Amino acid sequence: MAAGSSTPREEVVSEATTSNPFFARLWTFLSNHETDEIKRMRTENLAGLTGRVLEIGAGTGTNFSYYPPTVTEVIAMEPERLLAPQARKAAETAPVPVKVTEATVEAFLSESQGEVFDAVVCSLVLCSVDDPDALLRQLFSLVRPGGQLRFLEHVASGGVRGRLQKIADATIWPRLMGNCHTHRDTQASIVAAGFTVDGSRREPALPAWFPTPVAEYTIGRATKPAA
Ligand SMILES: C[S@@+](CC[C@H](N)C(=O)[O-])C[C@H]1O[C@@H](n2cnc3c(N)ncnc32)[C@H](O)[C@@H]1O
Numbered sequence: 001m002a003a004g005s006s007t008p009r010e011e012v013v014s015e016a017t018t019s020n021p022f023f024a025r026l027w028t029f030l031s032n033h034e035t036d037e038i039k040r041m042r043t044e045n046l047a048g049l050t051g052r053v054l055e056i057g058a059g060t061g062t063n064f065s066y067y068p069p070t071v072t073e074v075i076a077m078e079p080e081r082l083l084a085p086q087a088r089k090a091a092e093t094a095p096v097p098v099k100v101t102e103a104t105v106e107a108f109l110s111e112s113q114g115e116v117f118d119a120v121v122c123s124l125v126l127c128s129v130d131d132p133d134a135l136l137r138q139l140f141s142l143v144r145p146g147g148q149l150r151f152l153e154h155v156a157s158g159g160v161r162g163r164l165q166k167i168a169d170a171t172i173w174p175r176l177m178g179n180c181h182t183h184r185d186t187q188a189s190i191v192a193a194g195f196t197v198d199g200s201r202r203e204p205a206l207p208a209w210f211p212t213p214v215a216e217y218t219i220g221r222a223t224k225p226a227a
Contacts, residue, residue: 016107017079023178024082031060041203041219042066042123045152051118054142056105057125059083061090064098074098075117077105080178105129109138116144123152126186128179136193140224149195149222154205156183157215168213182213187220195222 034042043066050070055063058076060083067074076091076098078084084102091098101108106129120139126132136149143149156162165183174181191197200220206212 016104017081017084017102018104018178019081020178021082022176023180024080027059027083027178028086031062034062037203041152041217045123045150045219046071046121049119049121049148049150052116053119053121054115054117054139055121055123056139057122057128058087058100059124061087061094061098061100063121063123064090064094064096067094067096067098069095071096076100077103077108079104079107105135109135109142112142115142117142117147118144119148119150121150123150124154126151126153126189127181127184128177130179132184132186132189133192136189136195140193140195143224145224145227147224149190149224150220151186151190151200151222152217152219153184153186154182154214155186155202155216155218161213161215165213165215173213182215187218190222194224196225197222 042063046063046066047068048070049068051072053067053071053074055074055076058064058078061076064074064076074094074096076087078087078100079102084100087100091100120143126135129135139149156165162183169181169183187197187200198221200218202216202218205214205217
């Protein structure tokens with residue numbers, strides 16, 4: 001059953017936007033040139049969702065076209081000034097109703113008491129928020145008991161690649177890439193927030209020879225235990 005709504009979305013629009021023009025232009029290019037593999041993972045990540053969905057950091061709105069018709073409403077946040085208008089445009093042709101809010105998820109959450117969602121979708125975004133552990137605890141409280149967190153995130157590697165990720169995260173990468181951090185153990189944060197991971201797996205993000213600190217994706221489903 002879909003979760004109830006108690007706060008009109010128009011009331012939670014916030015001034016909390018971000019401006020990373022280099023990252024925004026690069027992401028616009030990348031999101032318009034995705035491989036069949038990442039498209040397949042996006043489809044899988046959203047398959048079977050129902051009811052009200054909260055999507056964090058929608059980018060150009062790439063996920064929108066993959067939502068199944070069983071979703072009744074998507075509330076999507078995108079704070080980046082060059083990306084939010086593209087997400088709004090993508091929302092116009094989405095197969096389900098999508099409302100784009102130009103705010104950080106932190107600003108949205110601070111004003112969204114009483115909101116309940118059937119699911120939260122995080123794709124390639126938990127690397128970029130300031131405090132993923134605190135955010136995931138807040139998201140946990142917004143999901144109805146039995147509801148899900150769907151995640152498709154790039155995660156920390158081990159070995160030499162892991163050491164390079166730590167150097168990248170401490171230097172130029174977050175500054176260039178809209179606060180992206182490559183060496184996060186996102187699944188551990190999801191579990192620490194209280195979710196039960198029902199299934200997840202890792203896949204290479206790009207060919208091993210490709211010179212980027214982003215190496216592996218994790219895709220999975222986590223459930224908020226029923227009360
Ligand atoms: C790499 S992009 C991924 C976009 C989209 N989720 C996708 O799968 O294509 C990361 C996005 O997260 C957004 N983001 C970063 N920090 C955020 C925050 N605190 N609140 C909401 N969105 C955020 C960025 O603006 C950016 O659009």
